[in-house]
Amino acid sequence: MNNNIEIYIQALNSANCGIIITDNLQPDNPIVYCNKAFENISGYSHDEIIGHNCRFLQSQDRSQPERQFIKDSIKQGKDCRVEIRNYKKNGNLFWNELFISPVKNDDGIITHFIGVQNDITDRKKAEHELREEKSSVERKIQERTKELVDNEAFLSSIIQTVRESLLVLDADYRVLSANSHFLNSFKVTTEDTVGKILFELGNHQWDIDTLRELLMKILPTNNPVIDYEVEHNFPHIGKKVMLLNAYRIEFEGQYKDRILIAIEDITEKKEIDRRKDDFLSIASHELKTPLTTIKGLIQLLQRMKPDGSSEKYNETLHKVSVYVDRLNILISDLLDTSKIQSGNIELHLDPFEIDKTIRDTVDNLSVSAPNHTITLSGTTNATILGDELQISQVINNLISNAIKYSPGSDKVEVYINRVGNFVKVSVKDFGMGISSQDKSKVFDRFYRARDIQKKFPGLGIGLYISHEIIANHNGTLWVESEVGEGSTFSFTLPIMKNH
Amino acid sequence: MNNKKIMVCDDDQGILDVLQMLLESEGFTVFTEINSTNLIKQIHIDDPDLILLDLWMPLLSGDQVLKAIRSTNGIKDLPVIVLSASVDGDDIASDAGANDFVAKPFDLDVIVSKIKNLLV
Numbered sequence A: 001m002n003n004n005i006e007i008y009i010q011a012l013n014s015a016n017c018g019i020i021i022t023d024n025l026q027p028d029n030p031i032v033y034c035n036k037a038f039e040n041i042s043g044y045s046h047d048e049i050i051g052h053n054c055r056f057l058q059s060q061d062r063s064q065p066e067r068q069f070i071k072d073s074i075k076q077g078k079d080c081r082v083e084i085r086n087y088k089k090n091g092n093l094f095w096n097e098l099f100i101s102p103v104k105n106d107d108g109i110i111t112h113f114i115g116v117q118n119d120i121t122d123r124k125k126a127e128h129e130l131r132e133e134k135s136s137v138e139r140k141i142q143e144r145t146k147e148l149v150d151n152e153a154f155l156s157s158i159i160q161t162v163r164e165s166l167l168v169l170d171a172d173y174r175v176l177s178a179n180s181h182f183l184n185s186f187k188v189t190t191e192d193t194v195g196k197i198l199f200e201l202g203n204h205q206w207d208i209d210t211l212r213e214l215l216m217k218i219l220p221t222n223n224p225v226i227d228y229e230v231e232h233n234f235p236h237i238g239k240k241v242m243l244l245n246a247y248r249i250e251f252e253g254q255y256k257d258r259i260l261i262a263i264e265d266i267t268e269k270k271e272i273d274r275r276k277d278d279f280l281s282i283a284s285h286e287l288k289t290p291l292t293t294i295k296g297l298i299q300l301l302q303r304m305k306p307d308g309s310s311e312k313y314n315e316t317l318h319k320v321s322v323y324v325d326r327l328n329i330l331i332s333d334l335l336d337t338s339k340i341q342s343g344n345i346e347l348h349l350d351p352f353e354i355d356k357t358i359r360d361t362v363d364n365l366s367v368s369a370p371n372h373t374i375t376l377s378g379t380t381n382a383t384i385l386g387d388e389l390q391i392s393q394v395i396n397n398l399i400s401n402a403i404k405y406s407p408g409s410d411k412v413e414v415y416i417n418r419v420g421n422f423v424k425v426s427v428k429d430f431g432m433g434i435s436s437q438d439k440s441k442v443f444d445r446f447y448r449a450r451d452i453q454k455k456f457p458g459l460g461i462g463l464y465i466s467h468e469i470i471a472n473h474n475g476t477l478w479v480e481s482e483v484g485e486g487s488t489f490s491f492t493l494p495i496m497k498n499h
Numbered sequence B: 001m002n003n004k005k006i007m008v009c010d011d012d013q014g015i016l017d018v019l020q021m022l023l024e025s026e027g028f029t030v031f032t033e034i035n036s037t038n039l040i041k042q043i044h045i046d047d048p049d050l051i052l053l054d055l056w057m058p059l060l061s062g063d064q065v066l067k068a069i070r071s072t073n074g075i076k077d078l079p080v081i082v083l084s085a086s087v088d089g090d091d092i093a094s095d096a097g098a099n100d101f102v103a104k105p106f107d108l109d110v111i112v113s114k115i116k117n118l119l120v
Helices: A002-014 A036-042 A054-058 A065-076 A121-161 A180-185 A198-204 A209-221 A267-304 A311-341 A354-368 A388-404 A462-472 B013-025 B036-046 B062-070 B089-096 B108-119
Strands: A018-023 A031-034 A080-087 A093-104 A110-119 A165-169 A175-178 A225-234 A238-248 A259-265 A350-353 A373-377 A383-386 A411-419 A422-429 A477-482 A486-494 B005-009 B029-033 B050-054 B080-084 B100-103
Touching (some): A036 A110, A054 A065, A054 A080, A093 A121, A165 A180, A180 A259, A198 A209, A238 A267, A267 A311, A267 B013, A267 B108, A311 A462, A354 A373, A383 A486, A388 A411, A388 A422, A388 A486, B013 B029, B013 B108, B029 B036, B036 B062, B050 B062, B080 B108, B089 B100
Parallel strands (some): A373 A411, B050 B080, B080 B100
Antiparallel strands (some): A018 A031, A018 A110, A080 A093, A093 A110, A165 A175, A165 A259, A238 A259, A350 A383, A477 A486
8 A cells, every 4th residue: 555655656756747735624725745846846845835825836926816716716616727827936937827626525525625737838938929929910910001001092192183084994894983183174073973884974975986996995905005085075064185095904813804094185285286286377378478479579570680681680589589489498397397296287198190290390300400410210100199299398308408418419319119019219319428326316306417507507397297298108218328428318108009 | 461451369468569560561451459358349340351369368268259259140250360378278269169279479480371371
């Protein structure tokens, strides 16, 4: 029997958890046994422990609610489990996971309590750290969320401030959002707009054929759509000319298949353009009226010149008329430039024989530039569908330039031929040539090569106009040139089908 | 052409002077009218064989006058040459029923040959 007890005690001392036994029959429930592990956990020796009530482990930390729970359980003779802050002999805190179970005798009276304790400080610490970590993550999430909310507020304030109407649609063309510029420009409210199908907005005032075409046909195949011009007469706000930019979001995710539309109202800009064109037409007309009189008077003087008048007199009169013609061309060019820029130049398309047009132009220029020999070679026998007057203006321009910029040479060669479905017209001079840095810019509006301006006055719009005219005819105009050797300007024009 | 009479209507005195000098030197009898609203009345008085007509005039534009001429019995078939510095002048002129068009600033030889063409 004694042997058995020895073994039990040895077993208890081998355990990792602290074990104590208290005697419930004695006053204040003193500890009557503690094992080795309990000594290790508490830091007290066996002799310092025996006789104390368990509460000595809580030191001064008396206010823990767990104490009341333990007290109640003991009173009622029930099992209990608590986690409670205890203090080692050296004052260090340790977390104690405490199991208490009563021991009853045959009469059902509680004679002892057995307390089993585990030092769970590490676990508590881990739990605490986890909790800290969690709350720090939560704090970060809150910060991030606030940042996102701020960002969204920031972006939305940009969208609300921008002076362009912006709409977001879902895949069924239902309006998801509209910015204030849209609401103000089209005199509608958010309630009228958001959640409605675009085409049904405001009594179907947005049911515009060109807009439908843009959204349903062009956008899916040609994403994004840039500067698509739509003109529409809105019932309440009148006619608007709008530039639409649209983009369909195709990447996967939350915003897939949304459509962004930016609407720029260019009604006013168009109106200003129109007024500018009107002004220039009037100005050019008014400038040409006295010029007509001057030109007429010069021609009368030439008709009236006395027999035997000196060569110098005739030459002077001729020069006056050349400069009047130049002034007239400048006035016309200004008007043309303005019209080309606003896209208002009208093409009068008629079939014409290009060979004859070129021959006539060359003949006319040969008369007015007697110091230069203009040779024409090649034939195309081609018919061009285009504006003959404008094409003749281009040829005139190129040959005049060739003469103007080759003062040291006396010949200009014009060559025409067929190239596939195109005619190619080349004007070659043997003048000063164009430097490579100027070459890319000669077709720009108002561009003048730096060293040219003083020697050869001009507005720098002739080649620009020529370039635009050829482009409007679906051809191209380009230049090849070597400084000091001369330049060749060439253009192509598509030959009319069935000719 | 010595017996032919030409009426010139333009709101610019300089142009009227030039054309009068030119046409008289070519042997025509020339009448000028600076106020387009008087033109039809003057046509009835002077009975010209041909009219040179400006387009862009105050009060009554050339194309309006021309349309009026074309719908007035007795003068509706008068040859009319429109002169204009407007870019789209030739279109307006032919729409209104002009026989020919000359852009300003014009070449005197061109004016004379166009007049002779219409008076043959």
